[in-house]
Structure formats: structure tokens, C-alpha cells
Amino acid sequence: xxxxxxxxxxxLITSGLIVRMKSIFSGRKGPGxxxxxxxxxxxxxxxxxxxxxxxxxxxLAPAVIAASVLIAALMVPVAGxxxxxxxxxxxxxxxxLFALSRFMMIIAAFDSGSSFEGMGASREALYGMxxxxxxFVLIAGLVIFTGNYSISSIFTLPxxxxxxxxxxxxxxxxxxxxxxxxxxRVPVDDPKTHLELTMIHEVMVLDTSGFNLALIQIxxxxxxxxxxxxxxxxxxxATLPVFLRLILFFAVQVLFGAAIGFIESFRSRFKMNRxxxxxxxxxxxxxxxxxxxxxxxNIF
Amino acid sequence: xxxxxYVLFGISLVYMAATEKFKRYIQIYTLQGILLxxxxxxxxNKFTLLNLLFILAETIIFKSVIVPYLLRKILExxxxxxxxxxxxxxxFTVLLMLVILGISLVLAHILSIPSVDEVYLVxxxxxxxxxxxxxxxxxxxxxxxxxxxxxxxxxxxxxxxIGNEFPLLVNAGILLDIFIAVLIMSLFLTRIGxxxxxxxxxxxxxLKD
Numbered sequence: 001x002x003x004x005x006x007x008x009x010x011x012l013i014t015s016g017l018i019v020r021m022k023s024i025f026s027g028r029k030g031p032g033x034x035x036x037x038x039x040x041x042x043x044x045x046x047x048x049x050x051x052x053x054x055x056x057x058x059x060l061a062p063a064v065i066a067a068s069v070l071i072a073a074l075m076v077p078v079a080g081x082x083x084x085x086x087x088x089x090x091x092x093x094x095x096x097l098f099a100l101s102r103f104m105m106i107i108a109a110f111d112s113g114s115s116f117e118g119m120g121a122s123r124e125a126l127y128g129m130x131x132x133x134x135x136f137v138l139i140a141g142l143v144i145f146t147g148n149y150s151i152s153s154i155f156t157l158p159x160x161x162x163x164x165x166x167x168x169x170x171x172x173x174x175x176x177x178x179x180x181x182x183x184x185r186v187p188v189d190d191p192k193t194h195l196e197l198t199m200i201h202e203v204m205v206l207d208t209s210g211f212n213l214a215l216i217q218i219x220x221x222x223x224x225x226x227x228x229x230x231x232x233x234x235x236x237x238a239t240l241p242v243f244l245r246l247i248l249f250f251a252v253q254v255l256f257g258a259a260i261g262f263i264e265s266f267r268s269r270f271k272m273n274r275x276x277x278x279x280x281x282x283x284x285x286x287x288x289x290x291x292x293x294x295x296x297x298n299i300f
Numbered sequence: 301x302x303x304x305x306y307v308l309f310g311i312s313l314v315y316m317a318a319t320e321k322f323k324r325y326i327q328i329y330t331l332q333g334i335l336l337x338x339x340x341x342x343x344x345n346k347f348t349l350l351n352l353l354f355i356l357a358e359t360i361i362f363k364s365v366i367v368p369y370l371l372r373k374i375l376e377x378x379x380x381x382x383x384x385x386x387x388x389x390x391x392f393t394v395l396l397m398l399v400i401l402g403i404s405l406v407l408a409h410i411l412s413i414p415s416v417d418e419v420y421l422v423x424x425x426x427x428x429x430x431x432x433x434x435x436x437x438x439x440x441x442x443x444x445x446x447x448x449x450x451x452x453x454x455x456x457x458x459x460x461x462i463g464n465e466f467p468l469l470v471n472a473g474i475l476l477d478i479f480i481a482v483l484i485m486s487l488f489l490t491r492i493g494x495x496x497x498x499x500x501x502x503x504x505x506x507l508k509d
Contacts (some may be wrong), residue, residue: 056504160351166301166303166304168302170307170311171430172331181384238382242345275391277389277390277391277394278318280391280394280395280398281314281318281394283398284314284394284397284398284401285310285314287398287401288307288309288310288311288314288401291401291405291419291422292303292306292307292310292419295418295419295422297301298420298421300405300409
């Protein structure tokens with residue numbers, strides 16, 4: 001239960017932290033850390049407008065998207081605290097819950113009947129397909145390294161083996177990149193862009209409004225929290241005292257948010273045709289780590 | 301610690317293959333010099349202090365200072381920034397790197413040496429094939445020069461791997477480094493240097509008496 005509470009707290013602050021960091025780096029005062037949550041709260045109390053061309057999928061999709069990511073969040077260990085759901089092979093369910101969320105987002109975009117949204121859906125499908133091998137290869141490497149089959153065990157690295165801290169750092173780097181791609185952030189996508197032709201995620205939710213849009217935003221906050229928690233699990237030893245783990249957990253989350261804010265402030269987004277290359281590079285680094293793990297465990 | 305250097309070196313190769321900016325090539329090559337310095341410190345523990353200092357100075361001075369400085373001067377002189385437009389696209393280069401990683405893995409396993417860590421061999425083969433890939437995928441002569449430097453790093457990695465048993469090989473590797481530095485310097489000082497960076501390799505096929 002503690003893990004879930006920490007994930008919810010993290011999801012409340014990460015997005016605001018990114019916005020705040022971007023404001024600081026661009027020399028503005030900027031909104032408060034809780035401004036994105038306040039905006040979402042306003043949306044939650046608004047009504048929903050559906051386009052005439054949309055069908056039942058548009059009505060169903062936001063709830064399924066939010067629910068699938070929320071269930072995935074229940075499987076994530078947080079700084080040594082065990083998740084609510086944990087069983088052998090749960091990482092497959094975890095990956096496919098994210099895939100289900102993406103699938104519903106894509107078909108909802110198609111359902112709206114807008115060619116712009118179809119274009120965004122096509123891009124989302126391509127990037128989702130390209131990043132999935134990176135996640136699976138990373139998980140396969142961790143399964144071999146730890147000898148366990150559950151997310152709660154495989155992402156709890158420190159103290160288990162030699163090289164754990166080194167691998168933890170590299171895994172954090174890979175998960176950080178996966179977060180940017182999964183959440184459609186710079187350099188893959190720019191959430192602040194106003195030109196539909198260059199959008200990926202934002203263009204898919206152009207016709208989504210009110211409560212449904214709030215659900216989509218909550219999903220994005222949860223995704224940040226899930227990946228941030230995975231990073232903290234790989235870096236923070238589960239053997240430390242509880243209060244120290246909590247302090248380190250929030251320190252990692254703040255650093256994670258600050259790092260994304262830093263990247264978004266000082267890095268421009270890629271041209272659309274460069275995104276595949278970037279995603280494949282992450283997959284290749286994941287594969288490289290997998291090969292090194294094979295050798296360190298004397299399997300090859 | 302050594303494992304961190306292996307992985308970082310591998311990641312640097314991945315970015316080397318993916319990038320299309322020559323400045324990035326030089327930055328990554330400089331980083332590789334520092335990583336090789338770290339690897340040499342840890343790996344060559346049976347060397348005499350003088351020999352070790354010579355090797356360490358070579359990795360830092362030649363690989364991380366002199367060669368990058370000369371390469372930067374060539375870029376400034378020729379004014380080129382990116383790889384040729386007709387070069388193999390980054391997507392395909394990264395995909396080929398996946399294949400290369402697989403080949404390196406198999407080769408290191410087949411040609412393993414009992415006293416050498418196999419991860420070392422994988423990274424060395426990976427470096428060698430990355431150099432070859434850069435040479436075959438890039439159109440401009442500058443890209444070929446970088447490819448050659450990467451292959452030279454692979455030779456250095458091989459020599460460190462068995463350096464404790466055959467110190468002479470490490471020295472031979474260093475001689476190759478010095479050769480490269482002299483080669484680049486001579487290109488830089490002569491008239492060829494003005495053309496080097498932007499010179500397309502395809503034009504070599506049109507040479508006449």
C-alpha cells in the first residue's frame with residue numbers, strides 16, 4: 001500500500017516540477033508545482049463534448065487507458081516497498097497493460113474521424129512498436145541478472161550482486177529514455193507545440209474534452225510516476241532504513257523531474273524522421289547491457 | 301569498475317554510429333580515449349611504472365588531446381559539419397549495429413582466449429566492426445578517417461586484453477597511434493589537408509594519370 005501511496009504522491013508533483021524547471025531555465029517565474037494538477041481538477045468537473053463522427057470507442061477509451069496504467073502502477077515496487085500486485089511473469093502483464101493503453105489511445109484517435117488524429121495515431125503506433133523491444137530486452141537482462149521473474153524483485157537491484165550499482169545507473173539511463181518516448185516528450189515530441197503536423201500525442205487528443213481529457217492527463221502523470229519509481233527501485237538499496245529510503249526516493253523523483261525539465265529546456269526536438277533512429281539507439285543500448293549481463297553471469 | 305568502462309565504451313560506439321555530425325565524432329573519440337585510459341589503469345597491473353605511465357600518457361595525450369585537436373582544426377579549415385547526404389541513413393546504421401553486436405558476440409565466443417575476459421573481446425570486436433561500418437557507410441574522407449581511428453582503438457583494446465602476457469603488443473598498438481597522429485598531422489600541414497574533410501571518396505575512382 002505504501003508503494004501505491006508514494007506513486008500517487010509522485011504523480012502529483014513530477015509534471016509540475018518539469019514545468020517549474022523549464023520556467024526557471026528560461027528565466028520566468030512560471031506556475032507553481034501543483035498547477036498541472038489544478039488544471040486537471042478543473043477538467044474533472046467539466047462536461048464532455050463528443051464529435052458527431054465519434055462512436056462508442058471514444059467514450060470507452062479514456063477510462064480503459066487510465067485504468068490500464070493504474071493497474072500497471074499497482075505492480076511497481078517503490079524504494080524497497082512491495083507493490084500490491086506481484087506474481088511470477090507479471091512483467092509481461094505490465095508491458096501489455098501499457099500496450100493496451102496505447103492501443104486504446106490509437107483506436108480512439110481513429111474513431112474520431114479526424115485525419116490529423118489518424119496521423120498522430122500512426123506515429124504513436126510506430127514509436128510504440130520500436131520502443132517495446134528495448135523494454136523487453138531490458139527486462140530479460142534483469143531476469144537473468146537477478147534470477148527472479150517478478151517486477152518487484154527484478155528492479156530491486158542494489159545489494160544483490162556485484163555490478164548492481166553500475167547496472168542500476170545504466171538501467172536508469174535506459175528507463176529515462178523510455179519515459180521520454182512513452183510520454184511523448186522532447187526530443188521525440190513537444191507537448192507545447194501548436195502545429196498539428198508536428199504533434200504526436202497532443203494531436204491524438206484534440207477531440208477529447210472535459211472529464212475524458214482529465215483522465216488522459218492523469219494517465220500521463222501516472223506514467224511519469226511509474227517510470228520514476230522503477231528508476232528509484234534500481235538505485236536505492238532495499239536494506240536501508242525506511243526514513244532514509246523515503247528521503248532518497250523523493251530525491252530521485254525530484255532529480256528525475258529536474259532532468260526532464262533540463263532536457264526540455266536545452267534540447268530541441270528531433271525532426272520526425274530522426275525519431276526512429278533515436279528509439280533504435282535506446283534499443284541497441286538495452287541490447288548491449290543484455291550482452292554484458294550474459295557474460296557477467298557466465299551464461300554465454 | 302571495469303564493467304562500467306566496457307558498457308560506456310559500447311554506448312559511445314552506438315552513439316558514434318548514430319550521429320551524423322562530425323563534431324560529435326570528435327567528442328565521442330575524446331571520451332573513448334579517457335575510457336581507454338581507465339581500462340589500461342585497471343587492466344595492466346603487471347606493467348612497470350615507467351611503461352604504464354607511457355601507456356597512460358599515450359591514451360590521454362594522443363587519443364584525447366592531440367588527435368581530437370587536429371581533427372577539430374581539419375573541420376575548421378574545411379568547414380564541413382555533417383556527413384554526406386548520400387551516406388547511409390542513421391536508422392540503417394543503428395540496425396546494422398544490432399547485427400554487428402550479434403556477430404561480435406558469436407566471434408568472441410568462438411575465438412575466446414582462456415586468460416582474457418570474453419566481454420573484453422566482444423567490445424573489441426564491436427569496436428572493430430563499428431570502424432569498418434563507418435568506413436563503408438560514410439562518403440566523405442573525414443568519416444573514413446574517423447572509422448580508421450575507431451579500428452585503431454579496437455587494436456588498442458585487443459592489445460590491452462593480452463597486455464600483461466605480451467607487453468610488446470601494447471607498445472606496437474601505441475606505435476600505431478603515433479603513426480595515425482603523424483599521418484593526420486602530415487595531411488594537415490600539406491595541401492591535401494585543405495580538401496580532406498569535404499573530399500568525396502567516390503571521386504577517387506575518377507583519378508587519371
